[in-house]
Amino acid sequence: MPKLHLYVSNCLQASEIIADNKARFPVVKPRNITLGPAAPAFESPFPDITFLSIQFRFETNLGKAFGLTRLVWDVDTWRSFTCFTLLEEIHEHQRNIGENRPRGSHNDKVSYDEKRQDEIDYVNRSPDVLISESACKVVAA
DSSP states (O other), X not given: OHHHHHHHHHHOOHHHHHHHTTTTHHHHOOEEEEEOSSOOEEEEEETTEEEEEEEEEEEOSSOEEEEEEEEEEETTEEEEEEEEEEEOOBTXXXXXXXXXXXXXXXXXXXXXXXXXXXXXXXXXXXXXXXXXXXXXXXXXX
């Protein structure tokens, strides 16, 4: 499919995506449109219909977004059949994942980190230990 990606990159410009989606994009006000992350590809969900599926990324006044458009051939040009957009990030607001995950008590008196440390240190309980004859033989072997 590299030839298809090159073809789409050369023939289908960001302005054409906007032109084909006149109803939605004036509200979104996209800018910095780039093709990807996946290369454009033909999809045939039914024997009598084929789409050219194109993914793209862009920015709005609110944040970074992702889009997917499916084009169909209409007489002499490609036309947008569907266009889906998704706001992935909001400017100046970090997602609460990984290191940005909130650390605190949430709905409990003790935070998760404190609970986990108490489990590791065996606070208020003894460790559960199972000693069996077969385990000793394995360790001794």
